[in-house]
Amino acid sequence: MATKSTTAERAGAEPGRLAIVCGLAWLVPGAGHLLQGRRQKGIIFLLALPLMFAAGLWLDGRLFPLEMSDPLVFLGAIANRGIGAPYFVARMLDAGLGTVTAASYEYGNTFLMTAGLLNFLVVLDAFDIAKGRK
């Protein structure tokens, strides 16, 4: 108990480190955990989440644009961007254009969005660890 609060106080005094951990955890899935010595968890996230994202691209899913006029597309776009660097790599490679006529299109979208949303949870977990709550 005393150790936890001490760690929390120390982490609370270092907002810069918290921002770096969260930023890195978002950019590279699992990096936040690896940075804090949670090797096993970090490696699993580092492999599983980009693989899930790649499966979404392979299934002809679409990376949605940030369109404010359509709230559902906008939310989908936020979820897509949750995966971090793999999203930008996919955009650079012109992947994720989405084939609406493909039978697996909706499955692909689900994989792409869920990978991003799961990475948001991983970022929150890394934040909790950095704060000393875990």
Add this chain to the structure above:
Amino acid sequence: MVLFAFFVSLVFAVLLRDDPREQLKTGGMMLGGFVAAAYVLGWLMFPFPL
């Protein structure tokens, strides 16, 4: 669907549990639950097509 359930249960199990044995147990139960629920819902939807 099984692949999707596998990835989701893997990430949740690793997030929720710290011990590898506990992670395996939680992940397995979650994966089984997802697949079983999908089959049950699939059969329940069979008599009521959209």
